[in-house]
Amino acid sequence: MRFNRRTVLATGAAALTAPMVHAAGHGKPRVVVIGGGAGGATAARYIAKDSDGAIDVTLIEPTRKYYTCFFSNLYIGGFKEIDEIGHTYGKLASDYGINVIHDWAVGIDRDAKTVRLTGGQDIPYDRLVVSPGIDFVEGSVPGWDLSAQNTMPHAYKGGSQTQLLRAQIEAMPEGGRFIMVAPPNPYRCPPGPYERVSMVAWQLSRNNPTAKILVVDPKESFSKQALFEEGWQTHYGGMVERIGPDFGGQNVSVDAAAMTVDVDGSIEEGDVINVIPAMKAGQIAQDAGLTEGNWAPVNPTDMTSKMDENIHVLGDATSQGDMPKSGFSANSQAKVASNAIRGALTDARVFPAKYANTCWSLIAENDGVKVGATYEPTDEKIAKVDGFVSQTGEDAALRKATYEESEGWYAGITSDMFG
Amino acid sequence: MRRAALFVCAAAAGLAQAAAAQTLGDAEAGAARFDQCAGCHVIGPDAENGIGPHLNDLFGRPAASVAGFRYSRAFQRAGAKGLEWHADTLSAFLENPRQIVPGTRMSFRGIADAQERADLIAYLRDFSASPADIPEADPTAQPTDHDLDPAILAIQGDPEYGEYLSGECTSCHSREGSDDGIPSIVFWPEDDFVVAMHAYKAGLRKHPVMEMIAGRLNDEEIAALAAYFADPDG
Numbered sequence: 001m002r003f004n005r006r007t008v009l010a011t012g013a014a015a016l017t018a019p020m021v022h023a024a025g026h027g028k029p030r031v032v033v034i035g036g037g038a039g040g041a042t043a044a045r046y047i048a049k050d051s052d053g054a055i056d057v058t059l060i061e062p063t064r065k066y067y068t069c070f071f072s073n074l075y076i077g078g079f080k081e082i083d084e085i086g087h088t089y090g091k092l093a094s095d096y097g098i099n100v101i102h103d104w105a106v107g108i109d110r111d112a113k114t115v116r117l118t119g120g121q122d123i124p125y126d127r128l129v130v131s132p133g134i135d136f137v138e139g140s141v142p143g144w145d146l147s148a149q150n151t152m153p154h155a156y157k158g159g160s161q162t163q164l165l166r167a168q169i170e171a172m173p174e175g176g177r178f179i180m181v182a183p184p185n186p187y188r189c190p191p192g193p194y195e196r197v198s199m200v201a202w203q204l205s206r207n208n209p210t211a212k213i214l215v216v217d218p219k220e221s222f223s224k225q226a227l228f229e230e231g232w233q234t235h236y237g238g239m240v241e242r243i244g245p246d247f248g249g250q251n252v253s254v255d256a257a258a259m260t261v262d263v264d265g266s267i268e269e270g271d272v273i274n275v276i277p278a279m280k281a282g283q284i285a286q287d288a289g290l291t292e293g294n295w296a297p298v299n300p301t302d303m304t305s306k307m308d309e310n311i312h313v314l315g316d317a318t319s320q321g322d323m324p325k326s327g328f329s330a331n332s333q334a335k336v337a338s339n340a341i342r343g344a345l346t347d348a349r350v351f352p353a354k355y356a357n358t359c360w361s362l363i364a365e366n367d368g369v370k371v372g373a374t375y376e377p378t379d380e381k382i383a384k385v386d387g388f389v390s391q392t393g394e395d396a397a398l399r400k401a402t403y404e405e406s407e408g409w410y411a412g413i414t415s416d417m418f419g
Numbered sequence: 420m421r422r423a424a425l426f427v428c429a430a431a432a433g434l435a436q437a438a439a440a441q442t443l444g445d446a447e448a449g450a451a452r453f454d455q456c457a458g459c460h461v462i463g464p465d466a467e468n469g470i471g472p473h474l475n476d477l478f479g480r481p482a483a484s485v486a487g488f489r490y491s492r493a494f495q496r497a498g499a500k501g502l503e504w505h506a507d508t509l510s511a512f513l514e515n516p517r518q519i520v521p522g523t524r525m526s527f528r529g530i531a532d533a534q535e536r537a538d539l540i541a542y543l544r545d546f547s548a549s550p551a552d553i554p555e556a557d558p559t560a561q562p563t564d565h566d567l568d569p570a571i572l573a574i575q576g577d578p579e580y581g582e583y584l585s586g587e588c589t590s591c592h593s594r595e596g597s598d599d600g601i602p603s604i605v606f607w608p609e610d611d612f613v614v615a616m617h618a619y620k621a622g623l624r625k626h627p628v629m630e631m632i633a634g635r636l637n638d639e640e641i642a643a644l645a646a647y648f649a650d651p652d653g
């Protein structure tokens with residue numbers, strides 16, 4: 001007799017009670033996840049949830065509370081408070097049985113298949129998920145390094161940096177100037193810097209309406225450009241100025257002591273200077289030899305590292321093709337990887353990879369826009385196959401509905417990550 | 420009656436090609452092919468218009484829209500009528516320029532080989548915005564109709580049952596795999612077959628006969644046909 005869907009369903013219950021596992025000479029198969037962000041938390045939760053206890057899942061994440069970068073611009077604009085964008089790992093431990101270790105992974109021994117923690121312990125794995133997000137490329141903005149981040153915040157990792165930037169903006173002198181040094185491609189959240197400009201403008205137009213915003217940008221063009229520029233004009237006419245590469249936006253250095261930005265030889269003074277440097281994969285990915293250039297290349301069908309078939313790299317740290325570096329993308333990639341991992345370690349069925357992304361941005365109160373696409377693996381890369389983007393000139397009702405959709409998405413993705 | 424049926428089936432041939440699994444071109448091979456274009460077109464950093472317009476940021480832009488280039492009347496008309504450059508329109512244009520823009524001044528015979536066109540297009544694509552940096556940028560691949568419940572794709576079809584059912588198909592489609600006027604349906608990967616049939620069933624792929632035939636097949640029957648046609652001699 002042939003196997004069809006009905007027989008699969010009928011035997012499903014038996015399969016659940018006695019799952020077949022493929023662990024190498026020890027009890028349950030073990031998955032270790034490095035990084036409890038959009039990629040890592042989702043992967044840990046899906047593997048634990050869908051394997052029903054058949055796989056041992058350990059999540060290594062140094063912070064006890066994860067502050068999302070998504071919606072951090074809304075916090076800067078005053079639409080959210082910090083507690084609304086912070087999430088703990090309690091449910092992943094209590095409801096899903098995940099072993100959550102609050103520590104840094106400081107090394108990966110790929111031959112021994114272990115992860116080293118700060119305290120020196122080695123955690124063994126059968127499969128490893130690496131989703132450490134980004135770090136900054138040293139020297140990409142001359143004059144700026146991590147020691148300058150408390151003077152010139154990047155606010156491109158969540159939490160204290162975001163709070164610092166908002167506090168600085170609130171303390172700006174009347175008629176002062178906010179300068180953003182925008183990052184070169186590729187970087188996390190393509191519309192992120194421009195949503196931030198919108199939210200800073202919103203905040204200033206209410207509390208400090210004669211203040212000015214200068215964006216210095218090494219890029220010719222950026223995501224949702226027409227939408228942002230239209231919005232800046234209608235909501236904040238004259239407040240925002242942008243210098244692109246044609247006028248020296250790619251030739252920039254800063255002086256943190258003097259609070260100045262040198263744009264192609266012309267010295268600009270700022271009261272708040274937000275430097276978003278060039279980015280690369282989180283350091284641990286580099287240290288483990290998973291990167292090529294600044295990013296970790298992965299196979300498009302299952303997010304396995306091109307350097308190591310027992311390691312899946314997710315999210316911002318990867319180079320995979322056409323997907324933008326976003327929380328939505330990381331979450332989508334995590335589900336594909338989780339399915340592949342369950343397939344490799346138990347007898348779970350593996351389905352074809354499908355990926356998607358949507359990024360919402362808020363331009364002003366109730367003025368939301370979005371861009372989204374679907375992606376499929378090809379031999380070379382994850383390729384974009386279809387997509388949509390909000391249009392200029394949309395009416396207020398549609399923009400409001402788009403914003404409300406983003407609220408729904410935020411609630412959805414955070415419970416998809418943290419339970 | 421018979422003739423009418425043949426006519427609609429013939430129209431499906433084009434659709435079948437469009438739905439065949441996507442192969443992306445090889446940009447490196449395409450770079451070599453660009454020699455044929457380089458006499459008139461420049462591409463890359465600082466490219467300017469020459470005899471033909473520069474080809475940076477070509478994808479997603481309307482035909483005849485590069486500032487400062489004097490286009491032929493034919494191209495201006497095509498642009499005004501809404502021709503935009505995407506992988507599919509470029510492929511059609513490069514296959515036979517005069518058929519897509521009659522009266523173009525571009526003196527180029529065209530590239531008959533689909534793979535050569537795909538390679539060239541992959542090369543050109545590298546000089547337009549990437550969706551990784553600008554998510555709304557033009558797609559780099561065509562979708563396959565994969566929006567199907569994985570449970571349906573996972574059904575193991577019964578090839579014996581499929582052979583029985585196949586009688587209905589082979590009234591039009593050759594069991595030997597000839598594709599004269601009517602596309603071949605033998606030796607398809609099972610998933611592609613199932614996806615295509617469900618797309619007809621859902622009206623996502625348009626073809627009156629195929630929509631009708633697929634419409635009355637259930638999931639198991641489609642799986643059975645897929646299993647049979649994947650290896651009709653087996």
Ligand SMILES: Cc1cc2nc3c(=O)[nH]c(=O)nc-3n(C[C@H](O)[C@H](O)[C@H](O)COP(=O)(O)OP(=O)(O)OC[C@H]3O[C@@H](n4cnc5c(N)ncnc54)[C@H](O)[C@@H]3O)c2cc1C
Nearest residue numbers: 035037038039069070105132133189315316326327328330
């Ligand atoms: C201002 C801004 C706005 C954004 N808005 C959106 C948006 O609206 N929508 C959207 O989809 N995306 C948005 N993003 C992007 C999104 O935040 C990231 O793409 C997403 O967080 C990437 O997920 P990740 O898992 O790769 O990394 P992260 O979410 O950054 O998670 C990485 C985790 O790994 C941990 N870690 C790092 N190194 C180690 C180590 N050695 N050991 C253990 N743990 C480690 C870190 O502590 C961190 O918690 C925005 C980003 C910014 C900056």
